[in-house]
Amino acid sequence: MIITEGLSKSFGKVKxxxxxxxRAPKGIDGxxxxxGAGKTTLIHILTGLIKPDSGNVEVMGxxxxxxxxxxxxxxxxxxxxxxxxQKVSGMRYMLHATRVKGLPESEAIEALRxxxxxxxxxxxxxxxxxxxxxxxxxxxxxxxxxxxLILDEPTANLDPKGRIRLLRLFKKxxxxxxxxxxxxxxxxxxLQKVCSWVCMMQEGKIVEQDYVxxxxxxxxxxxxxxxxxxxxxxxxxxxxxxxxxxVKGNTIYIRGEAxxxxxxxxxxxxxxxxxxxxxxxxxxxxxxxxxxALRRHNNRIG
Amino acid sequence: MxxxxxTLEILRFEYERTxxxxxxxxxxxxxxxxxxxxxxxxxxxxxxxxxVFFSMGSVRPIIYNxxxxxxxxxxxxxxxEQDVMMGEFTLPIKKGTFFVLKFLAIFLxxxxxxxxxASFSFWLVSASAPLIPIVSIVLVDAITSxxxxxxxxxxxxxxxxxxxxxxxxxxxxFLEEIVQANLSLQTNSASMSPSLIIxxxxxxxxxxxYTWPILLIHVGSASAxxxxxxxxxxxxxxxx
Numbered sequence: 264m265i266i267t268e269g270l271s272k273s274f275g276k277v278k279x280x281x282x283x284x285x286r287a288p289k290g291i292d293g294x295x296x297x298x299g300a301g302k303t304t305l306i307h308i309l310t311g312l313i314k315p316d317s318g319n320v321e322v323m324g325x326x327x328x329x330x331x332x333x334x335x336x337x338x339x340x341x342x343x344x345x346x347x348x349q350k351v352s353g354m355r356y357m358l359h360a361t362r363v364k365g366l367p368e369s370e371a372i373e374a375l376r377x378x379x380x381x382x383x384x385x386x387x388x389x390x391x392x393x394x395x396x397x398x399x400x401x402x403x404x405x406x407x408x409x410x411x412l413i414l415d416e417p418t419a420n421l422d423p424k425g426r427i428r429l430l431r432l433f434k435k436x437x438x439x440x441x442x443x444x445x446x447x448x449x450x451x452x453x454l455q456k457v458c459s460w461v462c463m464m465q466e467g468k469i470v471e472q473d474y475v476x477x478x479x480x481x482x483x484x485x486x487x488x489x490x491x492x493x494x495x496x497x498x499x500x501x502x503x504x505x506x507x508x509x510v511k512g513n514t515i516y517i518r519g520e521a522x523x524x525x526x527x528x529x530x531x532x533x534x535x536x537x538x539x540x541x542x543x544x545x546x547x548x549x550x551x552x553x554x555x556a557l558r559r560h561n562n563r564i565g
Numbered sequence: 566m567x568x569x570x571x572t573l574e575i576l577r578f579e580y581e582r583t584x585x586x587x588x589x590x591x592x593x594x595x596x597x598x599x600x601x602x603x604x605x606x607x608x609x610x611x612x613x614x615x616x617v618f619f620s621m622g623s624v625r626p627i628i629y630n631x632x633x634x635x636x637x638x639x640x641x642x643x644x645x646e647q648d649v650m651m652g653e654f655t656l657p658i659k660k661g662t663f664f665v666l667k668f669l670a671i672f673l674x675x676x677x678x679x680x681x682x683a684s685f686s687f688w689l690v691s692a693s694a695p696l697i698p699i700v701s702i703v704l705v706d707a708i709t710s711x712x713x714x715x716x717x718x719x720x721x722x723x724x725x726x727x728x729x730x731x732x733x734x735x736x737x738x739f740l741e742e743i744v745q746a747n748l749s750l751q752t753n754s755a756s757m758s759p760s761l762i763i764x765x766x767x768x769x770x771x772x773x774x775y776t777w778p779i780l781l782i783h784v785g786s787a788s789a790x791x792x793x794x795x796x797x798x799x800x801x802x803x804x805x
Contacts, residue, residue, distance in 0.1 A: 310655060311654075312651060312654060312655075331654070332657050332658070332659050333657075335655060335656060335657040335658075340655040342651060342652065342655065345652060346647050346648045346649055346652055347649070347652060348582040348649055350582050350585065351581060351582050359574060359578045360656055362570065362571060362574035363574055363575060363657065364571075364656060365570070365571060404655075
């Protein structure tokens with residue numbers, strides 16, 4: 264879906280992107296990194312707004328800088344800090360976007376409804392809050408059911424309810440319409456909920472890129488915890504499987520091969536009359552993956 | 566939707582978001598008030614041609630050029646400064662189409678307002694609206710202002726500062742005024758105003774040694790600058 268090779272971009276003395284080789288597959292992809300990592304610059308290059316100093320870029324088979332207009336027919340984009348003409352209403356702006364894209368005007372109403380902005384669509388954009396601006400940007404990006412949406416910090420400035428609703432909408436669009444996404448964010452738990460693939464960036468370089476499950480397997484600890492009502496009985500059964508086990512309160516800590524634990528432990532619990540309260544792998548989250556991947560990357564480059 | 570419809574929409578949206586009624590009213594009022602025909606109704610005795618020449622030497626060109634420079638630099642500069650243009654370019658709009666339509670929307674509006682104010686001024690003085698003098702005024706205004714417009718657009722695109730672009734364009738306008746006043750004094754000529762020189766060329770086909778340099782500066786270099794601004798926006802300008 265997105266391929267970059269040796270992509271570099273500098274702004275004066277600041278190296279915004281250094282030799283980026285990225286291969287983002289179809290699906291919901293995430294672009295992770297702290298502020299200043301180069302995510303926005305990469306998105307601007309992917310959307311043809313800026314030209315790379317060197318390297319090749321391909322988004323859905325098109326080179327963005329020279330084929331920007333063609334690409335924008337297949338792509339929905341929401342940039343970070345979306346800025347709109349202030350003197351027009353949200354509805355007027357959406358009608359403008361639908362007409363320029365050559366879509367029926369009903370698309371504007373539908374998109375505004377999806378982002379919960381239809382009731383305030385007749386208000387001038389100047390009176391919109393930051394969260395409303397973001398929602399308007401997402402509504403515009405969604406127009407015409409594009410094959411792919413590139414969204415830069417889409418959940419910034421949204422309240423928790425708005426975030427959850429939006430993430431659900433992305434998942435729904437992907438499962439029902441097959442829409443692909445590239446979502447940039449530095450809120451990692453959010454991305455973990457929706458993304459199947461992520462690219463991690465730091466100081467203009469790619470630290471790691473892979474499917475989320477692969478990364479979680481690669482970087483998560485080999486320790487699992489199980490909370491059960493009577494831990495001692497289960498702990499003994501686990502020891503018999505050759506696993507290292509420690510009990511603290513009603514929590515059992517297990518160390519061993521991930522595959523063995525994942526296959527055998529739930530089965531073992533099923534055979535007993537234990538009530539399982541929780542079962543999870545310690546550190547199985549993108550935050551942990553990012554920290555470890557970054558440490559590894561820094562060690563590698565010395 | 567056909568390509569023509571989306572072009573029309575870009576033009577319509579540009580009008581709607583920029584040319585609000587109070588803004589248009591203010592500009593029109595300024596143009597009418599600055600017209601000598603309103604300030605000196607006794608000029609009714611003079612011929613239409615004299616009135617046109619008189620109009621050219623009044624405060625009107627200063628107001629007209631000031632409005633034109635501010636309108637162009639504000640529109641282009643603000644869109645670039647505030648990243649509005651960046652948002653527009655995430656729609657399937659050609660950068661070149663956007664530039665041309667934006668230019669046309671502003672230029673045609675100003676020309677139309679100039680036409681209305683000139684017609685109104687003439688009507689106030691002579692109770693008639695003679696076509697040739699009115700069209701001549703509007704045409705000459707448009708041609709002479711092209712230089713300051715092109716400087717304004719180029720600088721607002723390159724500097725990304727509407728204030729800086731407006732100041733430089735105005736400075737060049739006044740510099741030209743000073744130079745032509747000095748030239749008039751030194752050569753003992755009646756007036757070296759570019760507007761008058763172009764007007765004489767249009768109305769009486771009068772060509773002096775200053776005609777071609779003035780045309781070269783106000784039409785040739787202005788067009789070259791506009792083409793440069795166009796390519797800068799389309800090929801060079803990176804909105805980041």
